Structures are given as structure tokens and as C-alpha cells.
Amino acid sequence: MASFNRRKLLGGLVVTALAAATGGIAIRSFAAERVIPIKARKFTYEPDEIVLKLNEPAILEFTSADVVMGFNAPDFKVRATIIPGQPARVRIVPDKTGTFVFHCDVFCGDGHEDMDGTIRVER
Amino acid sequence: MTHSIDRRQFLKLAGLGGAVLVSGWRSSDGIAANAENDFYFVQLSDCHWGFEGPAQNPDATGTLKKAVAAVNSMKEPPDFIVFTGDLTHTTEDRDIRRKRMTEFRDIVKDLKVKDVKFMPGEHDASLDKGRAFKEFFGETHWTFDHKGVHFIAVDNVSDPGASIGDEQLAWLKADLERQPKDARIVVFTHRPLFDLYPQWDWATTDGAKAIEILQARDNVTVFYGHIHQEHHFKTGAIEHHAAKGLMFALPAPGSQLKRTPVAWDPQAPYKGLGFREIEAEARPVKYDITELPVVKA
Numbered sequence: 001m002a003s004f005n006r007r008k009l010l011g012g013l014v015v016t017a018l019a020a021a022t023g024g025i026a027i028r029s030f031a032a033e034r035v036i037p038i039k040a041r042k043f044t045y046e047p048d049e050i051v052l053k054l055n056e057p058a059i060l061e062f063t064s065a066d067v068v069m070g071f072n073a074p075d076f077k078v079r080a081t082i083i084p085g086q087p088a089r090v091r092i093v094p095d096k097t098g099t100f101v102f103h104c105d106v107f108c109g110d111g112h113e114d115m116d117g118t119i120r121v122e123r
Numbered sequence: 124m125t126h127s128i129d130r131r132q133f134l135k136l137a138g139l140g141g142a143v144l145v146s147g148w149r150s151s152d153g154i155a156a157n158a159e160n161d162f163y164f165v166q167l168s169d170c171h172w173g174f175e176g177p178a179q180n181p182d183a184t185g186t187l188k189k190a191v192a193a194v195n196s197m198k199e200p201p202d203f204i205v206f207t208g209d210l211t212h213t214t215e216d217r218d219i220r221r222k223r224m225t226e227f228r229d230i231v232k233d234l235k236v237k238d239v240k241f242m243p244g245e246h247d248a249s250l251d252k253g254r255a256f257k258e259f260f261g262e263t264h265w266t267f268d269h270k271g272v273h274f275i276a277v278d279n280v281s282d283p284g285a286s287i288g289d290e291q292l293a294w295l296k297a298d299l300e301r302q303p304k305d306a307r308i309v310v311f312t313h314r315p316l317f318d319l320y321p322q323w324d325w326a327t328t329d330g331a332k333a334i335e336i337l338q339a340r341d342n343v344t345v346f347y348g349h350i351h352q353e354h355h356f357k358t359g360a361i362e363h364h365a366a367k368g369l370m371f372a373l374p375a376p377g378s379q380l381k382r383t384p385v386a387w388d389p390q391a392p393y394k395g396l397g398f399r400e401i402e403a404e405a406r407p408v409k410y411d412i413t414e415l416p417v418v419k420a
Contacts, residue, residue, distance in 0.1 A: 068283075099380065105328075106284050107245050107284075
């Protein structure tokens with residue numbers, strides 16, 4: 001087990017989740033990646049500042065409270081379409097420190113252009 | 124006198140109206156053939172009719188009218204005028220959207236030049252996939268030919284996700300295939316086709332596909348809006364020229380964290396706003412751009 005790399009570990013977690021979902025025998029999970037829930041609504045993200053650690057992968061889990069939204073963080077090449085009722089997950093691996101803007105890239109209404117936030121990556 | 128003299132220089136030298144003088148050159152050394160095909164047009168963009176924000180533009184209801192007056196006062200009328208999108212400021216209310224389009228249309232009716240082309244911006248079209256725009260201004264993508272130049276308007280805003288879409292890309296490809304490889308092609312878009320600054324949504328999702336199609340042609344130039352400032356860039360042999368807006372200016376790409384509009388400067392009203400004339404020359408293929416203010420200093 002000690003030789004498991006990151007990808008295998010994640011695969012193991014998926015297997016664990018699948019086993020649980022199908023009523024199989026649950027095995028002990030390893031430390032999962034941090035999941036950050038983010039609510040998108042006209043015309044904000046809550047939270048609108050996401051703080052991450054350098055090189056520490058995280059899962060951003062988006063839900064929309066009203067209409068179809070987007071999430072786009074070009075500096076990390078991650079984006080998602082957020083459909084109401086369907087949580088959208090993206091995995092982000094912050095490979096540089098600093099503050100980076102993200103925005104809604106699905107034109108969602110008259111406040112669309114103000115719908116943005118920042119990702120702050122710390123050491 | 125050399126062949127390098129252009130239509131504007133010619134007119135300046137002559138100090139008279141263009142059409143008569145161009146025909147007067149017909150008997151000279153053949154330059155007339157070129158001059159006859161040289162022309163200019165005017166690009167206006169990002170009028171955002173309906174926008175309210177005194178900190179960005181305390182003359183929100185007057186700026187477009189001033190621009191119309193400025194175009195009308197041009198010594199020589201352009202062959203045509205093109206509005207490259209965001210004619211109106213967005214609203215979720217379908218009735219207000221139509222009211223703004225009605226008001227916009229009424230204002231630009233005062234343009235003396237009657238050959239006026241319209242294309243949508245995301246503010247006009249993204250919330251209803253271009254429905255209201257089409258009611259008022261016609262199709263969202265189109266072509267026409269003028270004095271040897273093939274003009275193509277590409278719609279990269281009716282999709283709320285800023286895509287051109289495979290169907291329109293196929294249309295673009297088919298249209299270009301009917302043109303000679305060295306045809307003079309001018310493309311109008313609202314958003315930049317290339318990734319100017321995706322952090323501020325200054326891109327087209329599938330713009331690279333359009334550029335790939337255009338790249339196969341010898342003479343392609345793109346004029347667009349969206350970023351509310353003059354900007355010039357090349358992808359391969361294709362030049363991309365962004366125009367100023369007519370409501371509020373936006374900061375230079377990446378110059379600050381967020382795309383906050385530039386505040387109105389009472390010491391320099393209308394600074395950062397304007398429109399442009401574009402002189403199309405046939406030989407060599409060239410587009411001379413002159414930026415013009417809303418109000419002369």
C-alpha cells in the first residue's frame with residue numbers, strides 16, 4: 001500500500017465510494033482531497049474567495065441556486081458548467097502562488113459581468 | 124507621383140470630394156483602377172444603450188447621439204458603417220430589451236449614410252440567443268461584398284457560452300471556399316477570436332477553430348469590439364483590431380486583477396471612447412485605421 005501513487009489512491013477512493021453506494025463492503029478511506037462547496041447564484045459565488053495551498057489538490061464543488069452558470073479559472077485551466085440541481089465538481093491543483101481571478105463564463109443575466117471571485121494560493 | 128499614394132493622400136492633395144476626383148484619375152497612369160477600389164468605412168462598437176453608471180459615463184444618453192453627429196460631420200461619407208455589437212446594455216426584461224433596441228435604432232436612423240450593418244454583442248443576444256436582435260436588425264451572421272472585399276460577420280455571442288458553434292463554423296468554411304485563396308477577407312466579430320485575456324472573458328470558446336479556418340486564406344483582417352479599447356494583435360498572418368466603445372472604457376488586459384470599468388475623467392470627458400474609420404486599400408492590401416473621438420477637443 002505504501003507504494004500507491006496519488007492516482008491509485010484516488011482510484012481507491014472511487015472504489016470505496018462505489019462500494020458504499022452499491023451496498024458493498026466499505027473499506028477504510030484514506031485522507032480525501034479537500035472538497036470546497038461553492039454556491040453560485042445571480043450574480044455571486046459563495047464564497048467568492050477560495051484559499052488554497054500550493055500544490056495541494058482540492059475539489060471545488062459548485063451548485064447553482066437559480067440558472068445555468070459557469071466557472072472558469074483560466075490560470076489553472078479549469079472550468080465547469082453549473083446546472084441547477086446538478087452539482088459540478090472540478091479538481092484544481094494550484095501550481096503557483098498569488099491571487100487569481102475566476103469568473104462566470106456563461107452569460108447568466110444583467111449582473112453577469114460582475115460575477116467573479118478570486119483564488120488565493122498560499123505556501 | 125508614385126503608386127504608393129493612397130486615396131486619403133490623394134483627396135488631401137485635391138482638397139475636394141472623393142467620388143469626382145477618383146473618377147478624374149481614371150485618365151492617369153492606371154492608379155485610378157486602384158483608387159476606384161479604395162474606400163473607407165466606419166466601425167462603431169459597444170454603445171451599450173440603456174447603461175446607467177454616472178461614475179463611468181454621466182452622459183450615457185448623449186454619447187451615442189454625439190457619435191452619430193460626429194460620423195455625419197465627416198467630410199467625406201464612408202461607404203458604409205458597421206456596429207460590432209453591444210448596441211444595447213443587457214437586461215433580463217424582454218420588453219426593456221426591445222425598448223432599448225427601438226431607441227437605439229431610432230438614434231442611428233439619423234446617420235446620413237444609410238448602408239449600416241449591425242451585429243450583436245453578448246449584451247444584445249446572449250440571454251435570448253439573438254431573438255430580439257434578429258427582430259430588429261436581422262441575421263446575426265452574414266456576408267457581403269464591397270469593392271473587391273469579402274466581408275463576413277461571425278456571431279460569437281448568441282451562444283451564452285461564447286461559442287461560434289460547429290454549424291456556423293461549417294458555414295464560415297463553406298463561404299470561404301467559394302472565395303479565391305488570395306481574396307481580401309474582412310471579418311467582423313464582437314468578441315476576440317483569439318485568447319486575448321480569458322481571465323476577463325476576453326476570448327471565444329471555439330475561436331481557435333475559426334482562426335484555423337481563416338488561417339488558410341492569404342488576406343484576412345479581423346475587426347472586433349467587446350474590450351472597449353483599441354488593441355492590435357496578430358495570430359499568424361491575421362491581424363485583429365479591437366475598437367473603442369461608446370459608453371465606458373475598460374482597462375488594458377491584465378493591468379489589474381478585475382475588469383472594473385475605467386472611471387469617467389471630468390478633466391477629459393469621453394476619454395477612452397470613440398470610433399474609427401478604416402481605409403481599405405487594394406494594392407497592396409492594407410487597412411489604415413484612424414481612431415476618432417466622440418467629441419473633438
